Amino acid sequence: MSATRLAIIGAGAAGCFCAANIAENTREFDITIFESSDKPMHKLSLTGGGRCNITNTFDTVGALNHVYPRGANLLKKLFYNFDHNALQEWFLAHGVTLFAQDDGRVFPTSQNALQIVDTLYNALIAKGVTIKTNHRLSSLQTNAEGKFILSFDEKPPQTFDIVVVATGGTSPAFLDIFKKLGIETIEPVPSLFTFTIKDPDLNALMGATVDDASCSIAGTKFTSEGSVLVTHWGMSGPAILKLSSYAARYLKENKYTSNLIVNWLNTNEEDARNIVFSFQSRYPQKTVLSVRPDGITNRMWLYITNKCGIDGAKRWSEVSKKNLNRLVSILISDTYKIQGRGHYKEEFVTSGGISLNAVSSKSLESKAVKNLYFVGEVLDIDAVTGGFNLQSAWTTAYTAAMSIVNNQNKSN
Ligand SMILES: Cc1cc2nc3c(=O)[nH]c(=O)nc-3n(C[C@H](O)[C@H](O)[C@H](O)COP(=O)(O)OP(=O)(O)OC[C@H]3O[C@@H](n4cnc5c(N)ncnc54)[C@H](O)[C@@H]3O)c2cc1C
Known part of the structure; x- marks a missing residue:
């Protein structure tokens, strides 16, 4: 039997972390990440002024809605699956040590965002994940069998069984692709x-x-x-x-x-x-x-x-x-x-995107379209500065990854 075809749209923090966690936990999928630019994880390499403020200790966070104006309730649940401590363990298991500053911000000990990028990239390559750059998703449709037909600008369409959308803060025009499928979206506006x-x-x-x-x-x-x-x-x-x-x-x-x-x-x-x-x-x-x-x-x-x-x-x-x-x-x-x-130093995030009402709070699968998942900043989640935005990307990516892996295990 041929492997289930899984597409991840966007090779940013969330897309790559999601792919790595699927690929490291099952061999059942043929995974391709499609990235519109010519460089995977380019933004990740710039985070924290090149040092990558990868997460936060949360020690000084009184309530999650103080740091996540949008998404606090969902993240409270999802942190049981994967929080900042789990992130620390994940990177340690992949050879990266992290350290916390007095203000709670956590960085790789190397103080080099490229170490995080390289670690994720190597994890993907080691597990045979394909990364296709210069592939901008321009349309997503479903066929009668519930499969996804993806188009990337002028390139021939491709068919997939499962799609994870990890395109980050995005435009109203891009969100229209999902609106047309009956998925609730919220107008993106800048934050920070x-x-x-x-x-x-x-x-x-x-x-x-x-x-x-x-x-x-x-x-x-x-x-x-x-x-x-x-x-x-x-x-x-x-x-x-x-x-x-x-x-x-x-x-x-x-x-x-x-x-x-x-x-x-x-x-x-x-x-x-x-x-x-x-x-x-x-x-x-x-x-x-x-x-x-x-x-x-x-x-x-x-x-x-x-x-x-x-x-x-x-x-x-x-x-x-x-x-x-x-x-x-x-x-x-x-x-x-x-x-x-x-x-603010070139750092900004986008509030709005895919409404949290439109996805399952357990798996981040669309309620309207089966086998379609949303992770990272494309969701209506955003945070103040301090490593909270990346933590949301890691947590949502991990949640969707494990849900996809578990569903596959159940169906075998
Ligand atoms: C300069 C800067 C510094 C930052 N520093 C920090 C920090 O230190 N700590 C922190 O917590 N947060 C930081 N942030 C915020 C953080 O980087 C984001 O919240 C995080 O990267 C979101 O991850 P993501 O994977 O959801 O989206 P992104 O990292 O934006 O990745 C989305 C990817 O999808 C691709 N894409 C978009 N549309 C399409 C399409 N149609 N088809 C295919 N691919 C597409 C994009 O090119 C991109 O590579 C910073 C942001 C900026 C701009």
Whole structure:
């Protein structure tokens, strides 16, 4: 009997990991990975600035929805199949050691993303998986026998028994292929970006950071905490990136023109008031610039006090109550108009894709089309930075792989 023909669309992290786990667990499949570009795993080689932030220890993660704005519930279940510890064991068994930074980010000890790429590539080649580059899936149809007819641009169509789609963050046009099959899709929108704010006084502060700030989008519940970095085009830093991820869809719908509220002290009004008014009572003879809240640098303090119309050379005793109130207000709710979306080191992810309602939460097989699976970023799952996006790719890929292997074992 001829082997079952299995196609994986996309030679990224998820597609290659899925293929490797199928091929290492059964010989029943003739597996081909189709990749549109001329290089398998090219993006993986660039991850983590070339170091590959492969996963996270999850030690500092309170709840999964803090790091996965979309997909947390599904991943909670799937981590029982394959979590960051299982990933560590998998790579160790393939000769790769990993190490964790204090902030929870996990990297290969070699600090080289190419080691991860080579390890996956070698695992695929060792098990006879075929990789066809320059093959862009342009159409997918099913025939009367339930087999898949795949077309790759001008090339002759090919027939497969099982298809795994691992094409990453993708376009609405590509998602239409699946929409036509009755599969629910969600409009893809970018996530993980910086905010463009054209404010010459702010932009002049380029490089200034406040480590413990909080940010929110005015009129919404979207809020995040962490470090804020002022850039020459606006604002960046972990708190801003997280907020862009939480509010990705809202910001897109509002054409990236919402108001950003920064709480430079990450505290409430009462505490901020106590801090500011205590400066006046405790240091009446000192100048405003010489006494500032913890965590606010000299440059930042000069900017904030100027913004409140307070002359920093004046003594605290000379500052009017009105200006003290204004200072409290700016410290906890400094408002800026977002005027667009900027880049974060070239790293970005896509929110949206194949709806999680459209796939089985056990196997990631389409509910509408048998033997069609979706893994990785093509699913409506995305995360904040820290290795969480790749972990989602590994976990979903492994889940589908094991489901395919187990189904085959059952049918034998
Ligand atoms: C510069 C950068 C750095 C990043 N760094 C990190 C990091 O350190 N840690 C982390 O967790 N996340 C990181 N991310 C996010 C992470 O890389 C992705 O979430 C992850 O790669 C998703 O894996 P995937 O296999 O689903 O998709 P991808 O890696 O995007 O792979 C999809 C593959 O499918 C191919 N493809 C697309 N359409 C078709 C088609 N029609 N036919 C055939 N092939 C197709 C693509 O060419 C691609 O090779 C980074 C992202 C970027 C852009």
